[in-house]
Amino acid sequence: MSAPKLLFVAEAVSLAHVARPSVLAHCAVAAGYEVIFASNGQFPVCSASPEWQSYALHSIAPALFLQRLADGQPVYNEAELRAYVDADIRMLEALRPAAIVGDYRLSLSVAARKVGIPLMSIANAHWSPFARDQQMQAPEMAPARYLGYAGLDLVFRAVWPWASLHHCAAMNRVRADYGLPAYRSLREYYCDGDLTLYSDTPALVPTADLPASHRYVGPIVWSPQMTPPDWWGVPAGQGRPLAYITLGSTGSVDLLPAIIDACLAEGMSCLVATAGRSDFRSDSPYVFCAPYLPGSEAAACADVVVCNGGSATVQQALQKGRPVLGICSNLDQVLTMKAMQQAGVGRYFRAGQFSQSRMRQALRDLRDEPALRARALAMVEEFARWDPRVHFPKALAAVLS
16 A cells, blocks of 8 residues: 655745745655655755655745735735635646645645645644734834834734735635635634644643644754854854854844844854855954854854744754844744743844844843743753654644544
């Protein structure tokens, strides 16, 4: 009897949405499943593998995705969603997998129901309709210049129910044509699936009254397998606290020089991964730059991790027990770091709130507060309990039984 065929679908608008399903795909291969990985090839460092067959699937460009996020627009228009659904249906009818695992490929919620194949959707628990904390906080937005961030947060919370429905409107028109009910919120939209898989732990991002169709599988942590730079061992031998700094593919990279200046002013050495988005160079003997670094190993070396607040680097840091500072731009980053600050393992502010004094105070908090550092260190054991290599196969078995 042949192994069940699983289709992993990555919406390649950011590295994280490709990295997470690639981690679970490797878990599935190890468990004996046949794997097909569908993506547009944007991030081959994690989407390509000799362990599976690849399927080419169109996605909008990451730059367009980021621009629409920054402008507060719906990420997809109706024409794009209809084209996505059509492409997804063709893919599912051609491949006929036993189950689908999708990451931010929102059109699958229509296509999978049309073709009749169970859908498992990867999401972060801060987007859950069952999240205990559902108070919104504004991302980086231009009106903050006039309203201030406290005023912006009040306005954002007031208009959020309308804005949430506005972001669902195009998809709801598509769903209506397929006889599917309308989403009532962005939380329902982002977390729709026959089984929703939360890439978090209950201690970090708690939920309440979670139904059987939603479950935690643990933080899905990915780090590139690569040879470290020649200077890799030098920073640890300098006798200074060490900051690992990466703003990833979606952070405010224009702040990088100022972030490094603040770390140097606090007497820290800096490991810097630019993600190929900056040609930053430093003459300081305490700054070590590369386009890419092995993130998990860099976090393990560091005393503090500084990032854009996205869950990918945040979880790399906490898996190694390191506190994290998020300098956030988009809403997902803000919600990620809001949960981390509430859990007592990190600090955050929005990119427009950056100042040398705010940055340096946050670094001191993360470096010097014993209770905060102890809570971050406790995450090593928490992440070990919530290992996706254990919990994802159980989820698969539940869907395929």
